[in-house]
Amino acid sequence: MQELPNGVELEFQLPDPEDDQLSDQEFQRQINTAWQVCDRFDLQTDIWRGRILRTVRDREKRGGDGRGTGFLNWLKEREISKSQAYALIELANSADTLLQDGRLEPEDVNHFSKRAFVETAQAAPEVQQMISDRLKEAEETNALPRITQRQVRQLSDEWTAMTSDLLPIEIKEKAANSSVPARYLTPLVKELEKLPESHQTVLKAEIAENPDVDTVKQATAEARYLAKYLTAAKQVQVLDPEAIDLESALEEALRIGCLNSTADLVNLASQLEQMVVKLYTTWKRLNTLSERVYLDSGTSTPHLRSLLSQLAPLSNEIIEVNLGEANSRFGRTIRLKILSTDTFTHQMNEPE
Known part of the structure; x- marks a missing residue:
């Protein structure tokens, strides 16, 4: 990493907000350009800060007291919190992984906003590969690609909808033709993953019967409350599994439509x-x-x-x-x- 020459600053000629001769479209274009440049430098700076912090931490691990005191003192002198430091280290690790795996080239970082890059680093490898392919296609056509957080999330949602075994084929087809937005399916999959297979089967059947947005939202909410109930019930000491059938109680709550209240009841009992x-x-x-x-x-x-x-x-x-x-x-x-x-x-x- 080379040092910038003395006196070099990041400087823009921002548009005059009172210039009536400047169209709104041109005003937004100039502002967005400046913002994107700042975003790019912010991302590159944070990646390098993370690498620096990782180097200091690893050095202290090797020759320190084993408790990380030297690293914490180093952070304190520079007024950096421990959470901030490890967030930057995680960003640097993500960047290095993406570069080492060959999914991104060093110059590709310039095409990401900071949030988009973090989102990409947390995405599935297949999603990362799709983003890499889009960048290469844009470069071949001499386009200037710009990867946003919204684009990364959309790709992640689409990938989840098309590949998850927890979603019935009926809803996947709806997602494929965009009649059900893929963004509604990712939360559903995350909640279904927390449930035992028996409850997954019931909710999947409901979705297959009515593959629409309202059913997906309702199934997501039910899955969330089911997971809350099952987790809390295991923690409530006063509930004796040998004296009460928790699964049957749950099925009865579902049948009479008071699942939400029952889940909250058990959760509050655990908290109490x-x-x-x-x-x-x-x-x-x-x-x-x-x-x-x-x-x-x-x-x-x-x-x-x-x-x-x-x-x-x-x-x-x-x-x-x-x-x-x-x-x-x-x-x-x-x-x-x-x-x-x-x-x-x-x-x-x-x-x-």
């Missing part, structure tokens, strides 16, 4: 259990810290003791929290009593 566990561990930690501060304080720290006294309602077995204004009409006091197995054991061992 997780919150209870977090509440208990936080309460235990609060008690431990309160006891430590109490032992470390004394008559010489009356304000600190006053702080502990004010926090006492949160460290007792019965926790009290006000919901809304205490003296208002709608104010409520929420009381929760924490009874763990330790508490039960202690109560059982107490002498009568």
Whole structure:
């Protein structure tokens, strides 16, 4: 990578926004040209920044402390967050992969916007090859190709629609003649992939019977809720798989049309259990810290003791929290009593 000569700047002669003699079409052309140049330089700069960051990281891995401290300090000195750094490294890795596989030539990068390039790097190899072929065809006809994010997504959607085994032939034919836009099929495939085969079969049958946009949207929503239900049901401890047939409950919810509510119900149950566990561990930690501060304080720290006294309602077995204004009409006091197995054991061992 060569350094730019001193004094070289990226500079444009932008159109005058108040020039009434300039047509809107010409104004947009000049603005788009300048924007595309900035986009191209931004992409090339970020690729090289990613390569630089990767080099520094790998050097620190080889001779550092094994925890990446040197790399993190290097980022801190340059005010780069860890997430930004790894996003740039990922971009550089993607660029190198595309170039090494021969799907793109180094000069082809100039034909991409930054977002289009990232989208291409994340696309299937077949989609990458189609984009490469389009670039070569354009070069042979001396055209000036410009690859946009929308074009890459469209190719990815079309590829998904034509190749996925999860889509019935009826909807593939509709996608092929553009009567059903391919962009609706990619989300459907992603949701179907999360489901067991039995549920995939039911939804595929619905789509085959009515291969239209509304059915695809409805199937996508149902697949999403099905996946949410199946995932959450496995995490809810109170649900005993031996005492309840989760699949049958799901089929009944589907039959009476309350799948969405049932999925949300199970999902909220899972969240509530997780919150209870977090509440208990936080309460235990609060008690431990309160006891430590109490032992470390004394008559010489009356304000600190006053702080502990004010926090006492949160460290007792019965926790009290006000919901809304205490003296208002709608104010409520929420009381929760924490009874763990330790508490039960202690109560059982107490002498009568």
